[in-house]
Amino acid sequence: MEVMRNTFLAAVLALMPLAALGQDFDAGLAALERGDYAVAFNEWRPLAEQGDAVAQFNLGLMYKNGHGVLQDFAEALRWYRLAAEQGDALAQLTLGVMYANGQGVPQDDTEAVRWYRLAAEQGHALAQLNLGWRYNNGQGVPQDFVTAHMWYNLAAADGVSVAVDARNAVARLMTAADISEAQRQARVCLESGYSDCD
Secondary structure, three states: OHHHHHHHHHHHHHHOOHHHOOHHHHHHHHHHHHOOHHHHHHHHHHHHHOOOHHHHHHHHHHHHHOOOOOOOHHHHHHHHHHHHOOOOHHHHHHHHHHHHHOOOOOOOHHHHHHHHHHHHOOOOHHHHHHHHHHHHHOOOOOOOHHHHHHHHHHHHHOOOHHHHHHHHHHHOOOOHHHHHHHHHHHHHHHHOOOOOOO
C-alpha cells in the first residue's frame, strides 16, 4: 500500500507545474501525502472542473487506480482526455495506453498511436518508446523499422534504457543505409523541437 501511495505521489508531483500550485491544489497534495484520497479528490475536483489540466490528470489517475473513488476506466478516460486536449503529455501517453489496452474504450491501435505521437512530439520519452514499438511491430501504423529506430533512439537519448535494447534489436533487421537514415531523422526531429519527426 505504501509503495502504491508513493508511486501515485511521484506521478502527481512529476506533473505539477508551479502555476498549478494553488491553495486547493496544495491541500489536495497534503491529503494525498497522508493517504487521504477522498480529501485529495474533493480538493482537486473543483480545479479540474475549472479546466486545470494537472487536476484533471490527477482525477483521471484516481479513477483509473480506484484511489478515493470506485475504479472507473470510462471516468478516468474522460478526465485524461480533458487534460490531454490541453496538451498534457502524460495524459496523452496515458490515453494511448488506455486505447492500446482497451481500458474504458474499445481497443484501438490507431487511436493509441495518435495519442502516443502527441506526447512523443512533446519530448515524452516513454511515449517515444511506445511509438517506436508500434512502428517496429506495425500496430496502428505500417511497419517501418527506420521510424521505429528513430523513436527508440530519441527515447534512448532521454535515458530510457529499454529503448537502447529495442533500438539495437531493430537495427539488426536494418541495412547500414537504413540505420544512417534513422539517425538522420532522429537528429532532425530533435533539432526541430519535435516539429519535424516524419
